[in-house]
Amino acid sequence: MIESYKKFCSGCRACEKLCPTKAIKMEPDYRGFLYPTVDYDKCIKCKKCINSCPINNKENIKEKLAYAAYNKDEKTRINSSSGGIFTLLAENIIEKGGIVFGAAFANDFTVEHILVQDKKDLEKLRTSKYVQSDTKNSYVEAEKFLKQGKLVYYSGTPCQIEGLKAYLQKEYDNLILQDIICHGVPSPRVWKEYLKSKNNKIKKVNFRSKEKTTWDDYQMEITYEGYKEYTKHNDDIFMKLFLENLILRDSCYSCKFKKENRESDLTLADFWGISKIDKSMDDNKGTSLVILNSSKGKKIFEEISNKIIKKEVNFKDAIKNNSSMIESSKKVLEYNYISKLIKENMIYKLFEKEE
Numbered sequence: 001m002i003e004s005y006k007k008f009c010s011g012c013r014a015c016e017k018l019c020p021t022k023a024i025k026m027e028p029d030y031r032g033f034l035y036p037t038v039d040y041d042k043c044i045k046c047k048k049c050i051n052s053c054p055i056n057n058k059e060n061i062k063e064k065l066a067y068a069a070y071n072k073d074e075k076t077r078i079n080s081s082s083g084g085i086f087t088l089l090a091e092n093i094i095e096k097g098g099i100v101f102g103a104a105f106a107n108d109f110t111v112e113h114i115l116v117q118d119k120k121d122l123e124k125l126r127t128s129k130y131v132q133s134d135t136k137n138s139y140v141e142a143e144k145f146l147k148q149g150k151l152v153y154y155s156g157t158p159c160q161i162e163g164l165k166a167y168l169q170k171e172y173d174n175l176i177l178q179d180i181i182c183h184g185v186p187s188p189r190v191w192k193e194y195l196k197s198k199n200n201k202i203k204k205v206n207f208r209s210k211e212k213t214t215w216d217d218y219q220m221e222i223t224y225e226g227y228k229e230y231t232k233h234n235d236d237i238f239m240k241l242f243l244e245n246l247i248l249r250d251s252c253y254s255c256k257f258k259k260e261n262r263e264s265d266l267t268l269a270d271f272w273g274i275s276k277i278d279k280s281m282d283d284n285k286g287t288s289l290v291i292l293n294s295s296k297g298k299k300i301f302e303e304i305s306n307k308i309i310k311k312e313v314n315f316k317d318a319i320k321n322n323s324s325m326i327e328s329s330k331k332v333l334e335y336n337y338i339s340k341l342i343k344e345n346m347i348y349k350l351f352e353k354e355e
């Protein structure tokens, strides 16, 4: 049954939320990634879980437009991972009375999807959190608002977006879907161990700080009571484990959702390589790649146009330096060694060495 899909399962929760007898529960594995488990006493073998699983989605060919873009508001741009385009799109939705879903830190710095209805709360969604975000009950909440006729903007990884589409099982004119180009999502369990190794009480985390440096040389910034700690991204052990593909979810190594033709209305990413295409768009404060996949995507991007600097670029050139658009991350030799450390509760040793 659904458990046999494990290799490609992204943990989106669509099967859990759709099961008519509530026979499916999501449980974490030893790396903290959620997978469906079935209570066969409750299962009526209707196959709704399998038939709706987003890994079975077909790819639809779409006409795409690509842009290099950044927010004219310097403060928001510096406080965002790339060009600060997400904030403008989300503000546009809220100004129209809509609801925005995205990834935020919970009080214990685990990452989960929440909804935001007030511009001042968008700060919670801003910047990339390099840990898999739990979609929790967000698909059900999004559906509730959609049925009430409210405008809904759902932002997430490509697997979360296709998971939501699979859950909804119908098109909504009042839904805007935005995904990202995604390298892969790191283990919630390893993240927990990393946080534990920081002995002081953490107030704030920014994986993509540009405060003291540049966009391409970003730092991990951790705020404690009264002081901040900055670590160059390739000197931080957690970031190294992430960027070297050692702690990603298994499905990220054979991702079904990395493709040119996305199910989303827009795709956001870092525009790595922009200086080779158009130097005038690169001042190293952050440039976004914006890919418009539908007329809804084009319309909302047009609506924020007076708040951004933008240049249209050729789609194929735009994704040349961003292999994660179409290719899964590669499993490297040390992956098994790191997995063994996690299984044996020894991963904390790596973080101890960092001190």
Ligand SMILES: Cc1cc2nc3c(=O)[nH]c(=O)nc-3n(C[C@H](O)[C@H](O)[C@H](O)COP(=O)(O)OP(=O)(O)OC[C@H]3O[C@@H](n4cnc5c(N)ncnc54)[C@H](O)[C@@H]3O)c2cc1C
Binding pocket: 079, 080, 081, 082, 083, 084, 085, 086, 087, 101, 102, 103, 104, 111, 125, 126, 127, 128, 129, 130, 131, 132, 133, 155, 156, 157, 180, 181, 182, 183, 184, 185, 186, 268, 269, 270, 271, 272, 288, 289, 322, 324
């Ligand atoms: C795990 C991960 C891997 C990524 N890999 C790449 C990559 O390989 N190449 C690339 O070009 N870009 C990648 N990105 C996207 C990039 O870092 C920026 O998020 C994107 O360019 C938007 O930037 P922004 O400045 O417009 O907005 P920002 O304010 O920086 O982005 C905020 C948006 O990111 C979403 N978000 C944050 N954390 C998560 C999460 N854990 N899960 C789901 N959504 C999240 C929020 O919901 C919000 O919508 C990745 C992002 C994440 C979270």
